[in-house]
Amino acid sequence: MRIVLFILVLLPMFVFSQINQTDSNGLKQGLWQKKQANGRPVYEGEFKDDKPVGEWKRYHSGGQVKAVITYKGDTAQTQLFDVWRKKVAEGNYINQQKEGVWSIFNNNVKVGEETFLSGVKNGVARRYYDTGEVMEETEWVNGKETGNHQVFLKSGEPYLKCKMKEDERDGLFIIYFENGAQELVGEYKRNLRHGEWKYYNKSGEHLYSLFYDNGQILNPAVRDSMDNLRMLDLEKNKGEILDPEKFLQDPSEYLMKNKMIR
Template structure:
């Protein structure tokens, strides 16, 4: 059924003889607020297309090309702040996407690279002053390659690597003055070989040898292993800038 706009007299929500959407379309929620407002050409969106939350606040603005398959998008939190910006191709994220704080206007918190809606390449998290907090590499949405985390002053706090989603290779953590805090090796997601924990003065606190993730002397080295678990967990969790979450 065609609708005529009371404000402009324009015909809305039209379909052609093949049932394809054409022209200006406005769809509303049951409460009467607009769900989306945009234009179609042969059933594909064309030009600027706006979506809204049920409370009428802006949810997204997408600008489509002439084919209706590629769009530059700005997505919004319910409070009106920009949540993310990037490009869609066939409704899948493509290329670089930027994600922003939900509480501080225009504060960039992360950048990710996508191919076919999957993270590929370098992903970066930032502190509010745009200092790099973390770098992670992905292949088809799986962690693969170097992973580094940084203190707010830009100094390295942790460095390791992933192979096909599993920790594999040297693991190093550092105090804020750059001295080593602990180091060791991962193989296929478990500790392997010699691990050393240091004091802040640079002297060694513990030395523990692992084979397939198990310390050679399990009874004597239980405390050292638990201590290392705690240190490693803290390094993995800090720093962690705000995450946008899913706004769809």
């Protein structure tokens, strides 16, 4: 009986002695843990020859799991969670830098994905409607939006297309009606309206044009008269339609607000 009690007394000491250990060469080995002053965990996982291996967990200050990381060589397969234990992102780190496709979640539903190369956003990024359809698709080069930027209706038909260069609109810019007809065709030059901007109705008929020179409108009287007509139409249909002109900098917000009205 005394031997059993002796073992039970020493066992916790033995287990504790196996945590946060280094070998004779100073390399971390085995189970490692860190805790807050209140005893709640900060992280826990295993090392082999000073490198993390297997599954690691990191925690929020309240004790909820913040990250689950599975190490396989230089790759760390990572899932991130909020304090309500809902997944917010998942993807891979290679040599401590984001690599490949990272998925983004809201309330455990995938709402987007981004592509990384050596920790920098490169390639295609997408945002999704909460029902899974692609809402927005952008192209990135070395951390800056460069290439095609497209916004889609839930039907999959395009709502907006434009060209980007280093986070600025630069080139062709088109907005579409729900029936696929072009509503607006223009051009940006270093994020400024430039050249002729053509406006059409749903039947494809040209209504009017506005002309710009590096953001400066050349025929403001036409713009003002059309704005007045638009305001009258919006006032007549107050609460039923939105003015897409006010959402050109964030067209996906227009689609979400317009969906809520309808």
